[in-house]
Amino acid sequence: MYEYSGNVHIHSDYSDGSGSVDDIASYAREAGLDFIVLNDHFSLYQNDEGYINGVLVLQGMEVNDTANHYLAMDIEKTIDKNVEYPQRVIDDVNAQNGIGIIAHPFEKGSPLFHNRRTYPWKDWSVQGFQGIEIWNFLSQWRDGVSGIIKGIYLMINPHSAFIQGPYREALKVLDRYQQEGCRIILAGGSDAHNALLRIGPLKFRISPYDLCFKCINMHILTEERFSGIYLEDREKFYNAMRKGKCWVAYDFFKNSRGFSFVIRSRTEEWGMGESIPLQNSLQAEVRTPYKARVVLMKNGRCWEKSQGQKHVFERIREGVYRVEVFHAQGLRYRPWIFSNSIWVTKN
Ligand SMILES: [Zn+2]
Numbered sequence: 142m143y144e145y146s147g148n149v150h151i152h153s154d155y156s157d158g159s160g161s162v163d164d165i166a167s168y169a170r171e172a173g174l175d176f177i178v179l180n181d182h183f184s185l186y187q188n189d190e191g192y193i194n195g196v197l198v199l200q201g202m203e204v205n206d207t208a209n210h211y212l213a214m215d216i217e218k219t220i221d222k223n224v225e226y227p228q229r230v231i232d233d234v235n236a237q238n239g240i241g242i243i244a245h246p247f248e249k250g251s252p253l254f255h256n257r258r259t260y261p262w263k264d265w266s267v268q269g270f271q272g273i274e275i276w277n278f279l280s281q282w283r284d285g286v287s288g289i290i291k292g293i294y295l296m297i298n299p300h301s302a303f304i305q306g307p308y309r310e311a312l313k314v315l316d317r318y319q320q321e322g323c324r325i326i327l328a329g330g331s332d333a334h335n336a337l338l339r340i341g342p343l344k345f346r347i348s349p350y351d352l353c354f355k356c357i358n359m360h361i362l363t364e365e366r367f368s369g370i371y372l373e374d375r376e377k378f379y380n381a382m383r384k385g386k387c388w389v390a391y392d393f394f395k396n397s398r399g400f401s402f403v404i405r406s407r408t409e410e411w412g413m414g415e416s417i418p419l420q421n422s423l424q425a426e427v428r429t430p431y432k433a434r435v436v437l438m439k440n441g442r443c444w445e446k447s448q449g450q451k452h453v454f455e456r457i458r459e460g461v462y463r464v465e466v467f468h469a470q471g472l473r474y475r476p477w478i479f480s481n482s483i484w485v486t487k488n
């Protein structure tokens with residue numbers, strides 16, 4: 142398998158972001174990313190896809206306005222909004238064989254930004270979507286701005302907003318759908334806008350591209366190496382996303398490149414996004430590129446913990462398994478890597 146890292150959920154000056162696609166690709170290259178997916182509001186700009194400044198640049202869109210934001214990728218036509226019936230948006234993306242991700246479903250808001258306005262997902266009766274964004278840079282940073290002093294502090298030290306990790310409510314919903322057998326994926330993104338905020342003579346950047354691209358990223362595993370040919374690599378990227386061969390990580394302090402999570406029998410091995418028929422002697426193995434605390438989650442609950450770089454778990458039974466990883470920083474542990482799941486099923 143080949144690993145690539147990148148950022149999904151980015152806004153350019155085609156909608157309410159401040160940078161051109163070319164600028165954004167430059168920032169992504171500087172951050173060491175292999176791919177980016179832009180999701181501008183309301184429209185699709187597929188002519189701006191390709192390898193730009195050495196980065197695979199793909200175009201999706203973000204559908205809906207006041208609530209039920211949905212990231213649509215691998216589509217050819219613009220998707221119409223439908224805030225009232227988001228199932229129709231999901232169905233429209235599926236009609237194009239696209240990939241749809243429920244965006245920032247559980248924002249909390251800030252009193253300093255439009256009086257706590259949020260854009261939550263409101264309808265959990267929906268079916269057929271492909272993923273949930275469990276961690277969103279802009280949402281979580283803004284949620285942390287509970288007042289002016291905290292806002293100034295988070296401008297100087299933005300990373301302190303992310304110590305709480307992905308939204309637990311979003312992970313809970315992900316776990317519920319996955320236990321029901323839905324092969325949805327967990328996704329994370331920056332929602333980078335690089336918006337300029339003026340307070341008197343002071344100027345601040347909200348969700349700046351250069352910072353965002355080093356924080357909440359996605360890593361994918363492909364069966365074939367990227368060739369550098371845009372259309373070929375586009376297919377490899379979307380295949381990996383569809384199959385759930387991915388994880389979300391806060392890469393700023395320690396890059397998660399090299400992470401792995403597999404379950405193996407004596408003769409075979411399965412990775413994230415795959416299903417295994419239940420059998421004797423199954424073993425999970427997690428490798429982390431640095432020493433870390435690993436929590437093996439089974440059906441949404443802590444099943445076993447381990448400390449170090451190589452982590453082996455013996456008691457693998459029927460269930461849905463994923464991994465949460467935390468790295469030490471000073472006296473505390475920071476949320477770091479959140480893997481997609483592996484299913485162990487009875488038939
Ligand atoms: Zn949104």
Ligand SMILES: [Zn+2]
Nearest residue numbers: 150152203332
């Ligand atoms: Zn957005």
